[in-house]
Amino acid sequence: MMTHVVRTERISPSIVRVTLAGLEDLDVRGYDHWCRLFFTREGQDVLELPTSTTELGWYLQYLATPKTRRPWVRAYTVRDARPEAGEVDIDFVIHGEQDGSIGPAARFALEARSGDRVGFLDQGLAFTPDHPHDWTLLIGDETAMPAVAGICRSLPRDARGVAIIEIPTAGDRQELSAPAGMEITWIHRDESSQTAARPGELALRALAAAALPDGEVHAHVIGESALATGARRHLVQERDVPKRNVDFVGYWRHGRAATG
Ligand SMILES: Cc1cc2nc3c(=O)[nH]c(=O)nc-3n(C[C@H](O)[C@H](O)[C@H](O)COP(=O)(O)OP(=O)(O)OC[C@H]3O[C@@H](n4cnc5c(N)ncnc54)[C@H](O)[C@@H]3O)c2cc1C
Structure with a gap:
């Protein structure tokens, strides 16, 4: 799904919260609902997203995209969701600011502006206990x-x-x-x-x-x-x-x- 940034806020020394909108169709699941986020690399004007949403399908499409057109892709967790507004909050850890090892996702969070486009691929839950426990x-x-x-x-x-x-x-x-x-x-x-x-x-x-x-x-x-x-x-x-x-x-x- 194509989303866009609504606002960003440095909520604490190490965390920038980025609010994305355009997710009215997201089936909000709670727990550790996670997603893959896609955003443009330097010099890319168009955000080219895979059309397949299956586990292997999106990745094969991604690999088939010429390297110059492939976006960055990183895994993140839905921190909060407001389905009525189609919004989700993502908390990005900002790492490596001092020693220059900062990655593209952390940099994106620091530099994101309202209206920036971000691809969102729903990945469901990882926390799925399937055995009795106390x-x-x-x-x-x-x-x-x-x-x-x-x-x-x-x-x-x-x-x-x-x-x-x-x-x-x-x-x-x-x-x-x-x-x-x-x-x-x-x-x-x-x-x-x-x-x-x-x-x-x-x-x-x-x-x-x-x-x-x-x-x-x-x-x-x-x-x-x-x-x-x-x-x-x-x-x-x-x-x-x-x-x-x-x-x-x-x-x-x-x-x-x-x-x-
Ligand atoms: C299911 C899942 C859910 C996740 N949810 C979240 C989330 O909600 N919030 C979140 O911030 N991260 C989350 N992550 C982790 C996030 O995907 C990674 O930290 C990712 O590598 C960040 O991408 P980057 O482009 O900033 O750095 P990269 O380009 O991947 O890495 C660049 C350098 O930074 C180092 N690095 C990467 N992350 C960190 C870090 N956190 N601290 C210190 N050094 C780091 C790497 O070792 C590397 O040397 C999640 C990962 C998974 C698999």
Whole structure:
């Protein structure tokens, strides 16, 4: 779907919220509803979007588009949606401003202006537990904050669980609407006495030290790739959690740009 930017706002030191409109037909699903966003590269006047919306179809079309005409494409989570206005908010983490490693998506969020066109490909939910469980475990870094916020807001009000969220600074913390039985731990990287080489390391250490509830868990571990794989390894090897109870998604990889 072709959308356009309505407004942008730097809502906290590390996050720019971009509001997109034109999504009246979006089936808003809550939880960690995610999408692929397409935007133009420097020098491109036309935003050329794949017409297929199937998992493989859009990508084959994308690869078949000559490189000079291919847009950037990156994965993001719907932070909020107002279906009556056809609007969604996307929270972009702004990274690498100081050392110049900023990526095209973060730069887009910084420079976006009202009216800029953005392609939106609905990707549905990744949080889809398909086994009985007593409680929910969410682990993530700042890129996972929209997903954790959406899952907490969508869970049944009697859900129980634990969420560990590592963010750059206390100023990036967001008010979450979560069931009373969700215990939320925030880790602010800049206030930590422990040194961390990369985002996600402190969340991993907090998980290793955490006293977790008894009973069958559904764990959803998301964020920097070493956090996602490390948390899964810890849960399976050290806590005897069955593999099928742990969903993990590497949202980004330290030192490596996303493809597309
Ligand atoms: C399902 C899914 C949902 C996601 N939802 C969100 C979301 O709601 N908000 C969000 O901000 N991100 C989200 N992400 C992560 C986002 O897609 C990546 O961070 C993406 O790489 C950013 O693109 P870029 O063009 O800015 O940087 P890229 O061009 O991909 O990377 C350039 C450089 O920046 C580094 N880098 C990329 N992201 C970060 C980061 N966050 N912090 C530090 N360094 C980084 C890379 O390692 C690389 O060295 C999601 C990812 C997935 C798979």
